[in-house]
Amino acid sequence: MxxxxxxxxxxxxxxxxxHQRPGALKKMAARCHAPTDTFTTAYWACRPPYDAGRQSAPEYWTAVLRRLSLSVDADTIEELRLTDIDSWSxxxxxxxxxxxxxxxxxxxxxxxxxxxxxxxxxxxxxxxxxxxxxxxxxxxxxxxxxxxxxxxxxxxxxxxxxxxxxxxxxxxxxxxxxxxxxxxxxxxxxxxxxxxxxxxxxxxxxxxxxxxxxxxxxxxxx
Missing domain, CATH: 3.40.50.1000 (HAD superfamily/HAD-like)
Structure with a gap:
């Protein structure tokens, strides 16, 4: 009614x-020394629980980096997090x-x-x-x-x-x-x-x- x-x-x-700033995924991929296509796949595949508030930013970026078989450190996570936020601003x-x-x-x-x-x-x-x-x-x-x-x-x-x-x-x-x-x-x-x-x-x-x-x-x- x-x-x-x-x-x-x-x-x-x-x-x-x-929508996301052009070139942002390429920039983040370069920071990880990963191919852009591979990084992009990991970025979006890990995204749903982060968007839905079931993961914190560090948990999300840890999942992305591990999917890429990369080491995880706080400085990399924070740099990626801030670059990501800026890309959607x-x-x-x-x-x-x-x-x-x-x-x-x-x-x-x-x-x-x-x-x-x-x-x-x-x-x-x-x-x-x-x-x-x-x-x-x-x-x-x-x-x-x-x-x-x-x-x-x-x-x-x-x-x-x-x-x-x-x-x-x-x-x-x-x-x-x-x-x-x-x-x-x-x-x-x-x-x-x-x-x-x-x-x-x-x-x-x-x-x-x-x-x-x-x-x-x-x-x-x-």
Missing amino acids: STDRNIVLFDLFGVIAR RVDDQMIAYVQSLREVAEVALLSNIPSDHADAFLAAQPWLHNLDHVAFSGKIKVAKPTPAAFHHCIVAMRAAPTDFLFVDDREENVRAALATGMNGHLFTDRDELAAVIDTWSTTQRPRGNDTLPETDSACLT
Whole structure:
């Protein structure tokens, strides 16, 4: 049942923030004296428990280095950790301005897959985050998208109904997971298309249920 609220729930990377800085993985691989492809495979294969708050940064980087059959030392781990955080630090200033402007017509929240130490750095560097109605980082809430519990966290934390939400993400599997919880969803491609979708969604009565993600249209409204 809806509580008749409009809540836009944003993903962070690929929507408001930029994806990883080009060349970052190559730089970290060079620090480890490892081929970039081999390092990249280890970096992502070990990532899920770190993103979901089940591993600390030292535990994650120890797993990466051991997967590469490399020695583990505190200085290397800290250098890799800081380089990694910096590689995910870029934002889209126009999207930030747009997100802030939306608070005139809707509540605005964030649900991002990001390790806990990355989240701390982002919160320190981006004061606009503190003005949102709710911020949920996977490393802090101990669950990552597309696991349903990540979306349910936001529903419970905001004391809202699933249908009150429009979830915006650039990954189809995450949008589909949000739809499965009863939220509305939009697969993000650019700001202008998103603005049109939100304008329609926030000003029209939305029928409930039977949500699907059309193959020929990135927008999904219910």
